[in-house]
Amino acid sequence: MKQRAMWSAVLVVGLALTGCGSATGSDPSPGGSADKLVVWDWKSGEASAAPYIEKAKADFAKKHPNVPVEFVAQPFDQYYTLLGAAIQSGKGPDVILFNGGGQIRDRVDALVPLDEYVAEDRQRLAGWDAFTKDGKTYAGPVTLQGHPIYYNKALYEKAGLDPARPAATWTEFVANCAAIAKAGAKCFALGNKEGAGIQFWLSGLGSGILTAQEYDNWIAGKRDWSSPNVKRVFQLWKEAGDAGLNNDGANSTAMFNDGFAIFQSAKAAHVIGLMSDVGHWQDFNEFLTADKLGVMDAPVVTAGTTPSLAYDGGIGYGVAKWTKDPTVAADLVRALTSTEALKAFYTGAGAIAADTTIDVSQGGPAVATIVSEIKSGKPALHVALSSKTLDLMGRLSQQLLSGSITVDEVVKQLAASDQAG
């Protein structure tokens, strides 16, 4: 009886409160600590990032000697979950490291626009687009992240191909793949367990498939999912899977890092990798040696397209809305993106830094090719999509590989998800 009374009370209170309040904390109160700046990231704990953090701290101390800075390294797996909790409570770090694209765009409500503070850095740094929403910039880029197509020159030689002249068209590419298969290797190393493989595919090959106009429209948000060239992206993904160009079991292979390991161990000749952090030139150089690692343009699929490197701002620091003095916090962001600091980051962590004035000739031919293509590069196609659409695309791509869905159905579902938000 008593229990029933209690539950009715609970029910009444519950119904009375239903729909009040909000799940993300409506009005963040100023919560940044008064006399120090707290930085959240997932990098500062790594030994390779230590010189970078030191340089940035020193640079910041020149301007604000009395403001201590505390770096809090969070585990990356949990980073956005923890950050979500901090944003909900309206308290937390003053300066926050973000991945470019969806991760920061979904959270700009909690950030200060930095345009007025970073005007001087505009020209020196590249990759601003990934941290921009509705014309406002929310973070200063630290690294560039992009999707070059790496190839193994040793396997090319073994297959009787010219390692200095990778395929320029898709037909030629498929023919090369046949030669590579005869030499006992797969064409693509693909890890699609997380559904990330299709994202790399879209961005790595997109510039050879979409026309320049379609590409720019896509980035601008005018995406025509019914266009034959967009369909072609998914058609080729399916064909590559059906023709056995990928390693076996792609849907159960984690891209990080089993997929890359297949390329590193020379079991596959190509991989659409990254430019910074992991799965990139520095990792591959270690296994394949710098001389044997090449970077190629996307093969031309649609006649008349000019392939370009797909890249964006990779990671960057933003300033939280609740920080006490945004000017001081913005100065810390500028210190974290200074040429000196970024140079230390490039050398230590092997990332392509956002500062394109850094000399990379020591890193081998692959990294030199990448940096030379940054000028003509364009934002990556998948970065323009919402995390919800990317998640859906990941699952649909797995279905395409297993043959349980048609390309038409895929683009239909993606169009619906993309239009919904």
Place this chain on the structure above:
Amino acid sequence: MPIGNVQPSVRPARTGRTDGAAGATTRRGGARPRRGGGLRSERYAPYVLVAPAVLIIVLLRLYPLLLGVNFSFTGDGDRNGVAVGFDNYLELFRDPLFRTALGNVGLLVLLLPVAVAIPGLLATFIYLRVPGHRLYRGVYFFPAVLSPVIVGAIFNLLLAFDGPLNSLLGAVGVAPVDWLGDPDLAMFMVVGVHVWATFGMGLVVFLAGFATLDAALLDAARMDGASLPQVIWHVIVPGLSRTIQFVFVTTMIGMLTSMFGLLYVMTSGGPEGSTYLPEYYIWIQQGQMNRPALASAASTILFVIMLVVGLLQIKLLSRAGREA
């Protein structure tokens, strides 16, 4: 969950009850002489005494629960803080991914008898002293002390497409199977690994149950010439009915609430979203998609499911108690 605390799941009832009764009598006896004087303070004393416990339950359990339910009726993003009625729930039931997650909960319920039968059978063999039973007792319990992350990592290696299991199959001429990459197989693999990792606990409970079994009955059955299956079916199963029910309930709860680690490591919800469970869905929506209100709605649904399971548990155990 509050329900679990209200009703202890194991109830060696009789001794407990006599103790309680004895305590109550003493207290009553001691209180009587003071009745005339401190009547008012006496009346409030019990409330004051239980207040800390009640406050902890209300503030740390009921309030967050209500808050979560409340958030589930608000919107995300642009509609943050706006009451949206049942929109989140509608969206959940329209989302094929959430339906898969609920479907997988159903699958877990269907697989429950298998998950209970395995420790039950193995405990029977140990009880019947098969050769090496001491070794098996230790070995069977061993995986229960491993964290799900480690178990997941081990099976990731074993079940990889180019892993040892497929090499073994290849050696006997069977084509390789993409154990974790086939949407029709992956969920069974994850459940199988979960059962492997946790059946040790059920085994221990079964062994404890066997300790209460009357050995004379077994001897009598053997004397009458009962075969092993007959002994199990007609003597052991009826004798252990309460233990079996207990293991059923705890295994069910374990499956519903502690598969996250395995899913995260082994399949990340894939392939094709086929291994999503509500927990994993909640985590993705909250942490990756920045949809806390939708995650609250999914949590509320999971809570209701657990509530139903909990109530069934109470009903089942109390009925078992009456029968015994």
